Amino acid sequence: MSKSDPNAPKRLAIIASKGTLDWAYPPLILASAGAAMGWDVSIFHTFYGLTLLLKDIKAEVTPLGNPAMPMTMPFGPEAFQKIDWPIPTAMMSTPGFNAMATGMMKKLFHDKGVASVPEMRAMCVEAGVNMIACQMTMSVFGFQKEDFIPECTVGGAGMFLDYAADAEVQLFV
Amino acid sequence: MTTLQEDKLLDCSGMLCPVPVIKTSKAIKEMQVGQVLKMISTDAGAPPDMVAWARQTGNELLDSHQEGKQYIFYFRKLK
Numbered sequence: 001m002s003k004s005d006p007n008a009p010k011r012l013a014i015i016a017s018k019g020t021l022d023w024a025y026p027p028l029i030l031a032s033a034g035a036a037m038g039w040d041v042s043i044f045h046t047f048y049g050l051t052l053l054l055k056d057i058k059a060e061v062t063p064l065g066n067p068a069m070p071m072t073m074p075f076g077p078e079a080f081q082k083i084d085w086p087i088p089t090a091m092m093s094t095p096g097f098n099a100m101a102t103g104m105m106k107k108l109f110h111d112k113g114v115a116s117v118p119e120m121r122a123m124c125v126e127a128g129v130n131m132i133a134c135q136m137t138m139s140v141f142g143f144q145k146e147d148f149i150p151e152c153t154v155g156g157a158g159m160f161l162d163y164a165a166d167a168e169v170q171l172f173v
Numbered sequence: 174m175t176t177l178q179e180d181k182l183l184d185c186s187g188m189l190c191p192v193p194v195i196k197t198s199k200a201i202k203e204m205q206v207g208q209v210l211k212m213i214s215t216d217a218g219a220p221p222d223m224v225a226w227a228r229q230t231g232n233e234l235l236d237s238h239q240e241g242k243q244y245i246f247y248f249r250k251l252k
Contacts, residue, residue: 029190029191030191032191032195033190033194033195035195035198036195036197036198036226037198037225037226037229037230038198038229113187113189113192113216114189115188115189115192127195
């Protein structure tokens with residue numbers, strides 16, 4: 001049931017505000033899990049979360065300014081893979097470092113059996129998750145509806161709050 | 174305990190959260206009410222997730238147990 005209708009399915013309202021590879025996962029995982037439990041789910045993509053709606057997701061990750069990110073190698077013996085390498089901050093700002101860190105995280109996730117971000121998004125869309133693009137951020141960053149997957153809808157804060165007010169679970173990511 | 178006989182087998186070995194939940198949900202949608210789904214997972218997070226999934230979707234978790242690295246679940250579709 002939603003808050004106001006006992007016959008309606010439970011509702012999950014998520015705000016996705018980040019567009020890096022690591023932060024792309026939580027909203028998509030929670031949304032697809034909610035949909036699999038028979039819930040009515042919407043993700044409001046705002047600010048950098050908007051880029052998760054691009055037809056070709058280019059999400060990257062960096063340990064720069066992110067000291068909690070383990071810098072481990074996704075290959076070699078198990079003991080080697082557990083080493084958290086102390087990478088100097090200056091090295092993190094060299095050209096190509098983001099691409100390397102991104103490639104390593106993708107490989108690690110793939111090897112451990114985690115679905116890729118495009119796969120997770122496809123699962124959300126297939127399960128009927130309502131993917132909403134924030135019109136204000138689109139206008140600010142110059143995105144057009146055509147830049148995004150055709151399944152997304154466009155809306156604003158009022159539209160999302162109207163939906164979220166009737167949701168049992170509301171999350172900001 | 175009588176041995177459970179499944180109508181459908183779903184192997185989610187090697188897949189992590191939330192894929193076993195999604196695949197179980199998809200598989201049971203294609204089944205008839207009363208039929209039994211057997212799901213195999215190697216995800217250590219699957220036991221609490223699948224109990225929650227059954228409770229939220231109103232399907233019955235008939236049995237769950239561990240065999241080595243595998244977690245085995247039997248669900249009966251109730252609606």
